[in-house]
Amino acid sequence: MPAETHGLIFGPVRSGRLGASLGLDLLGAKICSFDCLYCEVGPTRALTRARRPYVPADKL
Numbered sequence: 001m002p003a004e005t006h007g008l009i010f011g012p013v014r015s016g017r018l019g020a021s022l023g024l025d026l027l028g029a030k031i032c033s034f035d036c037l038y039c040e041v042g043p044t045r046a047l048t049r050a051r052r053p054y055v056p057a058d059k060l
Helices: none
Strands: 005-006 010-015 018-022
Touching: none
Parallel strands: none
Antiparallel strands: 005 010, 010 018
């Protein structure tokens, strides 16, 4: 199954425990404090440790 993105939800992605699962990307354009080689979202382009509301609460 090819992964698709629909707003904040992406997937399905392969899961070792569940077989397939959906992912939530609450940070948008791959903003992260890590750059894991195995990340299903891809490489990190914006490394940050700043805390701020990236997604408005009403969109959750």
